[in-house]
Amino acid sequence: GENVEQHPSTLSVQEGDSAVIKCTYSDSASNYFPWYKQELGKGPQLIIDIRSNVGEKKDQRIAVTLNKTAKHFSLHITETQPEDSAVYFCAAMEGQTGANNLFFGTGTRLTVIP
């Protein structure tokens, strides 16, 4: 099955700086890669996703890049704000089986220091 690794496990940045979280996956058949943000006391919320036919996707201060050859994808947050502080999870979805199962990384706790 798919194996997703995520780094770093914790990340502290100054407000206004950029934050980058990186993930690798093992199954070349994976073709869908969502990112989730989990705030304290809440469930994970989808913030951005990318499909394997696209190399980059942006949504305001958030961008995701995908390198299919190297099997890695990254989340970039620019101009970070204190409300970006949360745990972020990457995930990968297998394409071959037709199943809709996600395989998650172990999470990155982002702290934005005011």
Add this chain to the structure above:
Amino acid sequence: DVKVTQSSRYLVKRTGEKVFLECVQDMDHENMFWYRQDPGLGLRLIYFSYDVKMKEKGDIPEGYSVSREKKERFSLILESASTNQTSMYLCASSSPTGGNQPQHFGDGTRLSIL
């Protein structure tokens, strides 16, 4: 917006008890999932269901069972609760329509087994 509702935010039970965790979604999604979330381990899939009365084991099904009698409701059952099942439990739903789609999560049930 998709709403996934988990019946309890916090639950305290005793070892050996039979425990029911309930999840309801309001978007007529075919797919429903149960995860447990533990620090440093990310989200691990316990069971999932693609349709009413259908269930499939995930990565860590031991000690758990599920029930899906209605499309909108997916129940997780701890047959005989043990202390190592103390965890955060997350329910999610998704639609298989239109290719790979994100999963939408509830806010979780924090379960303590004493």
